[in-house]
Structure formats: structure tokens, C-alpha cells
Amino acid sequence: MHRRTIGSSVLLFLLYALGSGASLAAAEVPGVPGAMPSAMDERVRACTSCHGVQGQGLNNDYFPRIAGKPADYxxxxLTAFRDGGRTYPPMGYLLAFLPDDYLRKISQYFADLQPPYPEADHGNVSPEVLAAGERLVRHGDPARKIPACIACHGARMTGTQPGIPGLLGLHASYIAGQMGTWRS
Structure with missing residues (x-):
């Protein structure tokens, strides 16, 4: 096992994230009057500071929705970030010393959350492009040997057990970026 070090800016971020949890310990759970946060709510503050209070994601491509994704996924x-299979230093530093059993608890916590999905972002996309996208999602493109997205990601695009993530609620540019990464 190799030794990992934490840079000073990341250490400051971690201290901030953990410290903000302490100051919010007496706060109520959003949307549930009178409900106090659970121990796990407090433990995942570093996650929710970037991925949203209920893991719903933020309005940018860097902090996607993690709520409702299959726990195995x-x-x-998490293990890929911890072990270097995926590289994003803040995630690597947060996870560097966490054992598998704790990462499983975090995964299950977010898998169990089901906040509402955002409205679809159609932006400035023409009806023709939307129709072509719907064909790919529902039927794929047999001529190019592209399977339908729903074949793996589920009829509602919310993911399938044990480890296929949902695509619903993710930004189009995030999905395009992930597809580019998979391609290369």
C-alpha cells in the first residue's frame, strides 16, 4: 500500500466541509419539519456540499446527481476515485483512507434517496435533434450497432440493479463528456 498526502488547499476544503457540518448539526432536515438529521446525514456533509443536500446534483456538470443510483454503481x-481508477483530486482526498464497508454505507445512503428529478433541459435543440435522440434512447441505431439506451439504463432511464446508473436528471453535457470518456 502506498502512502497518500493531502495538499493544503484540499485540507482546508475538508476542514471547511467537516466544520460546516458541526455548525449545522442542530439544523432541521430540509422539507421535513421538526426532523433532525441522522448520523449518516452528518457523515456525508462533505458529499452533499458538492452533490446537493439530497444528492440531487447541482446545476453544473461537475457535481452530478448521485441520489437513487444503484448502490453497487x-x-x-467511490472505490475508483479512492484507488486511482478515476481521477478528481478532491474526491480522491476525501476517500483516500475510507474502508470498503464505510463506502458501502455511503453508497446505500445515496441509493436510498429519491428527491424529485429536475425538469428536462431542452435548451436550443431543434425538434429534429430531439426526435433523433429519442430514437437512440428507445430503439438505438441497429445500422451502426448502437443499442438503445433503455436496454441498459432502464425504461425510465433511472438505472438498473445492480450497477447501471440512471441518466435521468443529468445534464446533457455531462452525459456527452462521460460518453467521450468511455469511447477513449
Whole structure:
């Protein structure tokens, strides 16, 4: 096992994230009057500071929705960040010394969350492009040997057990970026 070090800016971020949890310990759970946060709510503050209070994601491509994703998928992503299979230094530093059993608890916590999905972002996309996208999602493109997205990601695009992530609620540019990464 090799030794990992934490840079000073990341250490400051971690201290901030952990410290903000302490100051919010008496706060109520959003949307549930009178409910206090659970121990796990407190433990995942470093996650929710970037991925949203309920893992719903933020309005940018860097902090996607993690709520409702299959627990095995989330666990695989967490271990990939921890072990260097995926590289994003803040995630690597947060996870560097966490054992598998704890990463499984974090994964299950976010898998169990089901906040509402955002409205679809159609932007400035023409009806023709939307129709072509719907064909790919529902039927694929047999001529190019592209399977339908729903074949793996589920009829509602919310993911399938044990480890296929949902695509619903993710930004189009995030999905395009992930597809580019998979291609290369």
C-alpha cells in the first residue's frame, strides 16, 4: 500500500466541509419539519456540499446527481476515485483512507434517496435533434450497432440493479463528456 498526502488547499476544503457540518448539526432536515438529521446525514456533509443536500446534483456538470443510483454503481465509483481508477483530486482526498464497508454505507445512503428529478433541459435543440435522440434512447441505431439506451439504463432511464446508473436528471453535457470518456 502506498502512502497518500493531502495538499493544503484540499485540507482546508475538508476542514471547511467537516466544520460546516458541526455548525449545522442542530439544523432541521430540509422539507421535513421538526426532523433532525441522522448520523449518516452528518457523515456525508462533505458529499452533499458538492452533490446537493439530497444528492440531487447541482446545476453544473461537475457535481452530478448521485441520489437513487444503484448502490453497487456508487460503490464502484467511490472505490475508483479512492484507488486511482478515476481521477478528481478532491474526491480522491476525501476517500483516500475510507474502508470498503464505510463506502458501502455511503453508497446505500445515496441509493436510498429519491428527491424529485429536475425538469428536462431542452435548451436550443431543434425538434429534429430531439426526435433523433429519442430514437437512440428507445430503439438505438441497429445500422451502426448502437443499442438503445433503455436496454441498459432502464425504461425510465433511472438505472438498473445492480450497477447501471440512471441518466435521468443529468445534464446533457455531462452525459456527452462521460460518453467521450468511455469511447477513449
Amino acid at each position: 456508487l460503490f464502484n465509483q
